[in-house]
Amino acid sequence: MELLLTLGKAFFVGGLFCAVGQVLIDKTKLTPARILVGYVVAGVLLSALGLYQPIVDFAGAGATVPLTGFGHLLATGVQKAVTEKGFLGVLTGGLTASAAGITAAMIFGLLVALIFNPGDKS
Amino acid sequence: MSQKAAPNSKLWRNMLLAFLVGGLICTIGQGVMSWMQALGLSREDGGAITSISLIFLSALLTGFNCYDNIAKHAGAGTLVPITGFANAMVSPALEFKREGFILGVGAKMFSIAGPVILYGSAASVVYGLILAIFG
Numbered sequence: 001m002e003l004l005l006t007l008g009k010a011f012f013v014g015g016l017f018c019a020v021g022q023v024l025i026d027k028t029k030l031t032p033a034r035i036l037v038g039y040v041v042a043g044v045l046l047s048a049l050g051l052y053q054p055i056v057d058f059a060g061a062g063a064t065v066p067l068t069g070f071g072h073l074l075a076t077g078v079q080k081a082v083t084e085k086g087f088l089g090v091l092t093g094g095l096t097a098s099a100a101g102i103t104a105a106m107i108f109g110l111l112v113a114l115i116f117n118p119g120d121k122s
Numbered sequence: 123m124s125q126k127a128a129p130n131s132k133l134w135r136n137m138l139l140a141f142l143v144g145g146l147i148c149t150i151g152q153g154v155m156s157w158m159q160a161l162g163l164s165r166e167d168g169g170a171i172t173s174i175s176l177i178f179l180s181a182l183l184t185g186f187n188c189y190d191n192i193a194k195h196a197g198a199g200t201l202v203p204i205t206g207f208a209n210a211m212v213s214p215a216l217e218f219k220r221e222g223f224i225l226g227v228g229a230k231m232f233s234i235a236g237p238v239i240l241y242g243s244a245a246s247v248v249y250g251l252i253l254a255i256f257g
Contacts, residue, residue, distance in 0.1 A: 003156060007149050014148025014203065015141035021198030022140035026133050032201050033234045036210065037241050039202060044245035048252075061151035064169055065176065065203045066144070067238070073169075074242050078250035087254050094246035095239075100170040101177060101204065102239065106231065108181035109212040113219050113227045116185040 006060060013055065013062030036067055043071020073097050136197055143192065143199030151176055151203075173204055180205035184212040210234040 021039070024030050030038070046052040052072045055063040063069055077097025081089030095102070154175050158168035183189040189209050193200040200206050211231045218226035232239075 006156060007152050010152035011145040011149040014151075015145025015199075018144025018199045018202045019137045019141040021144075021202040022137045023133070025198055025201075026136055032206075032210070033237060035198070035201065036207060036234065036238050040238050040242040041245045044242060044249060048249045059148075061155045061172060062145075062148045064155075064172070065148045065151040065205075067202055067204065067207055070204065070207065070238075071242055071245070074246040075249055078246045079253060082250050082253045082257065090247055090250035090254050093250055094243050098242075101173040101207075102235075104174045104177045105181070105208045105211045105235065108178055108208070109215040109231050110227065112181050112185040112212050113215045113223075116216055118217050118219055119187075 009059045010062035010065075013059035014065055015062075017062075017066035017068060039067035040071040040074070043068035044075045045071075047072045047075035070098060070101070073101075139195055140197050140199035140202075143196035144203055145199075147176070147199070147203040147205055150179075176203070176205050177208040180208040181212045184209050185216065189213070207235065207238065210238075 017039075021035055024035055024038075025032075043052060046068065052063070052068065052075075056069070056072065064072065074094040074097060077095075078089065078093030081093030081096065083089070085092065151172050154172045155168050158171050159165070163171065180189055183192075189200065189205070190213060193206075193209070200209070211234070214230040214233055215227045218230040220226065221230070
């Protein structure tokens with residue numbers, strides 16, 4: 001029962017983040033690249049202001065899976081690194097925290113390019 | 123009457139589709155996350171495995187040309203989640219394979235991901251500097 005509630009909250013909040021993105025696509029001339037950049041930077045900003053952590057605590061993956069969550073990861077990473085290492089942490093924190101996702105996307109992208117051919121239909 | 127309402131109802135329809143598909147992707151993520159936490163993993167490690175799992179699924183579906191087909195209908199529902207970021211790397215990597223593995227796959231992979239990583243990192247450095255100086 002508790003799992004259902006957790007899943008439901010993730011569904012609802014994650015869905016809302018995407019619905020907002022859809023309004024941006026339909027109502028503005030923003031390209032997908034600009035929307036993704038906007039979401040990541042907004043995630044860093046909201047986390048810096050302390051506004052994003054409460055959403056993560058409430059919605060879990062509903063807040064961490066949208067790209068604002070990627071920004072949140074960068075911000076919490078730099079926070080932790082600055083606390084531990086001072087100024088060096090300014091440069092190491094963000095990418096250290098997000099290394100798993102970025103490296104996974106690079107390697108899986110390379111593997112897909114090696115295995116599949118453009119235009120392959122399932 | 124129905125024609126007059128068309129542009130607005132189209133937006134509502136697109137929003138609903140984005141909400142449902144995006145919500146579903148996040149629910150799958152939460153499923154993995156809850157599973158990892160039940161196995162005793164920390165929030166950080168569980169989150170990393172959740173991201174990796176979703177990125178793997180997205181890369182696989184992109185390879186089979188499925189993700190882009192879903193994206194035609196789901197719009198922001200498939201763009202905004204981390205799977206959309208992965209798709210933005212894998213899709214051009216595959217598409218530009220014919221231009222070779224250096225300037226095709228290697229370079230085009232970052233045509234959208236590059237700006238995302240750059241400006242995300244830049245924002246985190248600004249935040250880090252503020253913390254290091256005033257924190």
